[in-house]
Amino acid sequence: MALNLNRAQWSLLALIPIASLFFIGGPNATVLPWLRYAWNLGHIGFFFVATSSICVALPKFSRERPWQYLAIIAVASLAIETIQLGIGRNFSLLDIARNLTGASLALALLLKTALPKPALLISLVFLLFDASKFTQVAINDWSYQHRGPLIENFETDQFMALWPKHIERSQDLVFEGSYAGLVHLKTGKFSGINISPVLRNWSGYQAVHLAIFNSQNYSRAITIRLHDVAHELSPQNYSDRFNKTFDLLPGWNSLSISLDEIKSAPKNRPMDTSKxxxxxxxxxxxxxxxxxxxxDIRLEP
Incomplete structure (x- = not known):
């Protein structure tokens, strides 16, 4: 027997599988920052559509009790974020704000004067803030991915958000220019730093260069690990990436690794140096x- 549903009810029904994306799916670990941010903006769109459908399906409730409706959205959003935290995802106050923004904009559009002006004003301000942050992330991401052959030389803090928190720009000891990256290390089996995503496309170059300062007055071994997108999405077996140990002399060490060596490092496939x-x-x-x-982390022609 066919379901006798109106358009709003069909819209709500269609949103059910989309809502599952709050808990499964989404961008994988290799996506660039701008795409991850764009995905998060989907919260606004989802709650705008959901609220629009509810306004049509339950016009009296949404018109007479907009604050109560927004309170329900806030509680539901808090529950969603708490569940996400429990299943290994992140708890995000920004996502809660996005949910309320989408709902508020829908209420304002469909109910006209029923939504108090402060709620609409707050929603519009947050929307502009979020859009401006997305634009900033997108511009930075584009700039970073198009500044090859340079990967990082720490002369600007524009891209430091990509790096972990235990590194900072420093003028104390530099290999070239005015700044270097200072990494604070804690005791442990493996003590170091990872950066991802790096400059994606290394194809067309011959080698990758980096300078490392050994703080001790004796030679010591450091391991450099490099891998591509395919490895990140795989079981990450040791034999599927580049791992090589270098002996560092005291002071600055200038290292150059051949791209041919990197390409041939995985046991059963070539490393994709374009990704x-x-x-x-x-x-x-x-x-x-x-x-x-x-x-001075850079690609060499």
Missing amino acids: MHQIGLFYSNLESDDYLFID
């Missing part, structure tokens, strides 16, 4: 807190 994902540097079995400087 690189991560650079990692680490000491093994560090017995005391330490530091290292890195600088």
Whole structure:
């Protein structure tokens, strides 16, 4: 027997499978920052459509009790974010704000004067804020991915948001220019730093260069790990990436790794140097807190 549903009810029904994306699916670990941000903006669209459908299906409730409706959205959003935290995702106050913004804009559009002006004003301000942040992320992402052959030299803080929190720009010791990256290291089996996503496309170059400062007065071994998008999405077997240990002399060390060597590192396939994902540097079995400087990470023609 066919369901006798109006357009609003069909819209709500169609949103059920989309709502499952709050808990499953979504961008994988390799997507660039602008795409991840764009995905998060989908919260606004989802709650705008859901609220629009509810306004048509339940006009009296949404018109007479807009604040109560927004309170329900806030509680539901808090529950969604709490569940996400419990299943290994992130709890995001920004996503809660996006949900309320989408709902408020729909109420304002469909109910006209029923939604108090402060709620509409707050929603519009947040929408402009979120759109401006997305634009900033997109511009930074585009700039970073188009600045090859340079990967990082720390001369500007524009891209430091891509790096982990235990690295900072420093003028204390530099290999070239005015700044280097200072990495604070804690004791442990593996002590170092990973950056991802890096400059994606390394194809067309011959080598990758980086400078590393050994803070000790004796030679020590450091491991460099490089892998592509395919490895990140795989079981990440040791034999499927580039791993090589280098002996660092005291002070600055200038290292150059052939792209041919990187391509041939995986055992059963060539590394896709047009879709690189991560650079990692680490000491093994560090017995005391330490530091290292890195600088002049670039591709060589």
